[in-house]
Amino acid sequence: METLKSKNVSIVLFELEMIPIERIIEGGEELFLKAGIKSVTMDDIAKHLGISKKTIYHFFKDKNDLVIALVKKKLKEDEDQMAGIISKSGNVIEEMINMMTCSEEIVSRINPIVIHDMQKYHPEAWKEFQHFKAEVLVHTMEELLTKGIKQGYIRPDIDVKVMSLMRVHQLELGFNPSVFPIAEFNTWDVQQQFQEHFNYGVCTLKGYKLLDQYKNNKQD
Template identity: 45%
Template structure:
């Protein structure tokens, strides 16, 4: 692994554990046992590290989401598996990271927002349309509007100001929001699958 990638990986570990704002270039250098000067040979500033890191992680997410979608037997399984995947990743992230991105790294926040509104929303739209064809999702819903709702509520579920970590468990919040969404859009046939996958998640 080259030095640049080692810096990105170290930043990922520190940012996601402690938040972005609280981690300095000195912290990254110390974590890697290298000089700060070495870091500046590859990155102009911390903002560039954050942006590079987010680009990498979003590309990884695109590949992972594509695999989940391809392997899912139906829309209900896909939504539950996406929820579990996101919870496993974001559950390890310092809850302040989204606030830090939005306030201190607007260019990178715009990248994340674009991913959410373009890639993630389209994936939800495709899943809902597939569910309609399979008779699992009601055919009278506004697909675009509800895809937007779903992407917003996923992000909302990770907001510590709405769901304080000392009062709510991340997976329980995401499960409740997912269940609420699916019961709203699914047919009675779909509801049976929701009950099935909900039980599987709760038993894990």
């Protein structure tokens, strides 16, 4: 005769075979993006996925562990996406335009509360984000600007390191609700203003004209 305990074990084992770890991470992401991280519980995620909470705990010891896994996954995806843009773009201005499109896709799905909650309640995940910002984003921006100077599209008089650091920190600033309250500002509009201000500010006249050309073609 099957006991309640053995039945529960059987359910968990079945779910472990049927539910990949990636789906649990995605389920957490779906809820975090809607309500922020702090207000979502492991019970909420289990209910959202229609599985036992024990199944989630088989892969993740707690919510913090899940958040760290999610952040690592998304940062790797973003890094791969940026690498793809760079490899397919013909020049730096095209890279800038394609990066804006990529940024729009990323920013449009991010709830600023998620950034706040991660910084305040999940320091390990926040550390991963800061490392990505310092090592990947700044390095990518430095390479882009240096290449643009050689191509004649970016002003040779700029300090590449300073401009790269400024641009990367602007991304984080745009998500700061104390500076740009959610009720008053659209997050993507803020990021777009930062991006355009930066792009036109670092371009030579040659780059400025090509940037306008790409923008007009995109609008058409």
